Amino acid sequence: MTTIDQEVAAQQLNAFLSRKPPRLWVPRSEPPEILAYPSRSWYDLHLDEDLALRRLTSSPVVLNDIDGLAVRYLDELRENGLHSRLPEDYLPEVPSGEYRADKPGILGAVEYFQENFLRPCLRIGTCLLFCPGAPTWPFFLIWRRVLNDDLDDGLAVDEKYGLYLPPTSSNRPDLLEASRAYTSKQVMHDLQALIDRSPNIGTWVMLAPSKESEDLISSLHEPQAITPKVCRTTNFPHLPVSSERRRPRDASEPMWSLTDSEGPPEPLKRNLRSVDMLKPSVGPKSRIVPAAFRRRRSTAFEYENLTPESLLRLGWARAVETDSSIVVFSCGTLERIAIWRRDTQTLHISELIKVSASDSPPYLRLQVGLYIAVVKDTIARLREESSAGLRRSSRKRKAPEDVSARAFKRQKVDNKKPTKPESAITIAGRKDFMLLYLRYGMYDSPAPASFVRIGPCLKTSDPTKNERPSVKRHYSEDQCIRMILTSQLGLGATGVAHTASLQVVHNDGAEQTQEVVVKIALLPEPQAQLRHEFEIYRRLATHAVQGVPEVYGLFEDLEGGAIALVMSHCSESVGSPPDSPELCSEFGCQRAASTISVGLQLSNTRYRKRFYAVLDDIHAAGVRHHDVRPENLMLDPTGRAYFIDFDRANLDPTDGAKRREKRILVGLLERAHYPDYGMRSPRTPPST
Numbered sequence: 001m002t003t004i005d006q007e008v009a010a011q012q013l014n015a016f017l018s019r020k021p022p023r024l025w026v027p028r029s030e031p032p033e034i035l036a037y038p039s040r041s042w043y044d045l046h047l048d049e050d051l052a053l054r055r056l057t058s059s060p061v062v063l064n065d066i067d068g069l070a071v072r073y074l075d076e077l078r079e080n081g082l083h084s085r086l087p088e089d090y091l092p093e094v095p096s097g098e099y100r101a102d103k104p105g106i107l108g109a110v111e112y113f114q115e116n117f118l119r120p121c122l123r124i125g126t127c128l129l130f131c132p133g134a135p136t137w138p139f140f141l142i143w144r145r146v147l148n149d150d151l152d153d154g155l156a157v158d159e160k161y162g163l164y165l166p167p168t169s170s171n172r173p174d175l176l177e178a179s180r181a182y183t184s185k186q187v188m189h190d191l192q193a194l195i196d197r198s199p200n201i202g203t204w205v206m207l208a209p210s211k212e213s214e215d216l217i218s219s220l221h222e223p224q225a226i227t228p229k230v231c232r233t234t235n236f237p238h239l240p241v242s243s244e245r246r247r248p249r250d251a252s253e254p255m256w257s258l259t260d261s262e263g264p265p266e267p268l269k270r271n272l273r274s275v276d277m278l279k280p281s282v283g284p285k286s287r288i289v290p291a292a293f294r295r296r297r298s299t300a301f302e303y304e305n306l307t308p309e310s311l312l313r314l315g316w317a318r319a320v321e322t323d324s325s326i327v328v329f330s331c332g333t334l335e336r337i338a339i340w341r342r343d344t345q346t347l348h349i350s351e352l353i354k355v356s357a358s359d360s361p362p363y364l365r366l367q368v369g370l371y372i373a374v375v376k377d378t379i380a381r382l383r384e385e386s387s388a389g390l391r392r393s394s395r396k397r398k399a400p401e402d403v404s405a406r407a408f409k410r411q412k413v414d415n416k417k418p419t420k421p422e423s424a425i426t427i428a429g430r431k432d433f434m435l436l437y438l439r440y441g442m443y444d445s446p447a448p449a450s451f452v453r454i455g456p457c458l459k460t461s462d463p464t465k466n467e468r469p470s471v472k473r474h475y476s477e478d479q480c481i482r483m484i485l486t487s488q489l490g491l492g493a494t495g496v497a498h499t500a501s502l503q504v505v506h507n508d509g510a511e512q513t514q515e516v517v518v519k520i521a522l523l524p525e526p527q528a529q530l531r532h533e534f535e536i537y538r539r540l541a542t543h544a545v546q547g548v549p550e551v552y553g554l555f556e557d558l559e560g561g562a563i564a565l566v567m568s569h570c571s572e573s574v575g576s577p578p579d580s581p582e583l584c585s586e587f588g589c590q591r592a593a594s595t596i597s598v599g600l601q602l603s604n605t606r607y608r609k610r611f612y613a614v615l616d617d618i619h620a621a622g623v624r625h626h627d628v629r630p631e632n633l634m635l636d637p638t639g640r641a642y643f644i645d646f647d648r649a650n651l652d653p654t655d656g657a658k659r660r661e662k663r664i665l666v667g668l669l670e671r672a673h674y675p676d677y678g679m680r681s682p683r684t685p686p687s688t
């Protein structure tokens, strides 16, 4: 490339990055969306207290630091004389004046970004970060909605956008071969580490463009102290400290020059006060006060209108979840960038950015700087983490917590065990109050949620029983089920399934534990679906059908945010064959290349027959599953077959419907034939 070409290329790049985007116009949504909290806030109550947002401060350096990064990288590129001209077809025609989006709401703003500058800015960011010498401008870094669930078009806020590093089918960075030649080994190594961790990075909170959204973003700057929201159960037993918890840290050499004179915030006094107030007698007779004494009229999740504080909380909670230091709040016309400092639990928020009028710094250059900052920060922290090995929690629990936990253990040792102890499930079946803790990833419930039973244990009680126990003013520890959610198993349309440890104390003080699965639903429709699923299990239990999860109860959150279905763990789905090659060959699990990735054949007739027998029993009980696919068929290591996920099931189907369902199962297991997801039945209207 000649010097002249390089000069032209540099000018072209500069001119593009200095362009002012057109003004955004979006059609009105009908009916208008509401600016309110989405359902995830229930999970936010359980975020680790040390990762909680405690302060907001406005920092004028944020924009300069981020723009400075873009300038530094662009200068390096120019000095090395490496880059080529950005092909004209990479640069969109920017309409002057106004951009009229076709879609209303958040999608209108997304369309505006995509059509006007996202693609070229992402190409420029990719090139600067990963392959500065490449003769072409590769398309690798992607900005998109991170989760596949449906956008709730009734809401004017969606916090699920971020950057994405696409992996190939073998989980390698999907960077074109041609560009890879210009990518250093270290960069490829970093990219691989990023993809292995999670290919989604950064947090963008998108608001539907409107006057209300603009007002909200404009008012996000008042420095303030923020008290984390937590569940309100008091005097609960604390969990012993886990030595395996990873504690995310800030990069030791951050890319921003933020100062925080106030240092780390004071520890929260809430827990201590509640413990002191009630003067607990530690042990099984201590008084645990539920979060509410009365059931709410409806347990359906209620949306709260967004305030500047709740919007910040929302973006920050999402950043904790994706472990990203940068949160962007944007409504297409106005934006603010916030940087989360973990050490001081502070969000540093930038000045207001006017998307179509910002020239100092220019908006598009700022975008490029933003991508660089998100990627560089994540890589820096990943490198530090891997060189330090797994981080351990440095947090020390307060004495009362450990005393309580010790007391819990001591009873186990001190007391004489009955010769044949009752199982945890039998004991739990008699208890109506559940303390639920989240303990995985960034969740470490500062206080447990209070749940009361609304459906009996179908294994140990009369399945037809329908009682709603009243909520007591307080419970002793031996009246509670302690449920600790330890990981997320899967996310579906009804809710999130978790693995959990159910712990109970028997009257004689003996502690019993059982691994279970807890499916949680938050919004009104999924809650109705989960209640419906419970009713299906009730029918199956009254016919003593084997080969379906045992259900230990349906519980309701007293603070109104969730319904929880507790059931047995049915091992692995045949949709994800067992890790062990021996088991795989014993079961005869084979992936079928001709079908979509879920297609799977079971060549061992013995196991196929077990699934057929279970389905026949389900049908004989008057239930049609209605969602037979590999993900919902489970085989445990001893070869027992199970059907799970009855939220689409219906009662009393016709004989023809049962025969059709049987044919689907035969086609699936014998020929790996599974038409496609589109063939799934529509959801059955809830039966209650």
Ligand SMILES: Nc1ncnc2c1ncn2[C@@H]1O[C@H](COP(=O)(O)OP(=O)(O)OP(=O)(O)O)[C@@H](O)[C@H]1O
Binding pocket: 489, 490, 491, 492, 493, 494, 495, 496, 497, 517, 519, 549, 567, 568, 569, 570, 571, 572, 573, 631, 632, 644, 645, 646, 647
């Ligand atoms: N009892 C169980 N034992 C083992 N794994 C389970 C159990 N229940 C659920 N899972 C896991 O959790 C995932 C999601 O659960 P489930 O399919 O019941 O949720 P859903 O919200 O009803 O999903 P869908 O949208 O498929 O109806 C399942 O694919 C399975 O991997």
